[in-house]
Amino acid sequence: MTLMMVATALGWVGAIAGLVAYAMVSRGRWNADSLAFQGTNMLAGVTMLTVAATNGVWPSAAANIAAILIGANAVTSVLRAKKKKQAESAPVLRIVEDAARDDVEPAARPAVSHRVYAEAA
Known part of the structure; x- marks a missing residue:
């Protein structure tokens, strides 16, 4: 099998x-903008x-x-967009302060307070 035959077969593929x-x-x-389309074209x-x-x-080689x-x-653009979409849809933790402690006198408050983390929907 010659190089020309291999190149011709690749051309058909x-x-x-x-x-x-x-x-x-x-x-x-x-x-x-699908990876299947872009990958097949490449x-x-x-x-x-x-x-x-x-x-x-x-000229054909350059094209x-x-x-x-x-x-x-x-x-690259498709992968960046997918990564950005995943980051935006990831669950976010937010701090929920303990509101019940606000009415307690400062002297009666514990030295260490706590925070509760809740997952935003």
Whole structure:
């Protein structure tokens, strides 16, 4: 098996992966900002870049490098958004002061007070 045959096989894999990603978004099965779509597009870009570089088709290679970079940027944005959403939806502890102690004279208060932590809904 020659390098050209391997590159050609990779090219077909990339072309099919790109078409599958496009079809899944077009049919509403994947969102454009999903990791599945962006990952599949990046896989297609890498394999098509390999074919283009092997054959010396530099305009296509450059276009695939751009597609890979755009996909990497999109994946980074999706992961940041997921991380931010998880942080925002995490339970928050808030301090609930002991209100019953406010009416006690300062001399009668214990030296160490306590706090109760409650999970906000």
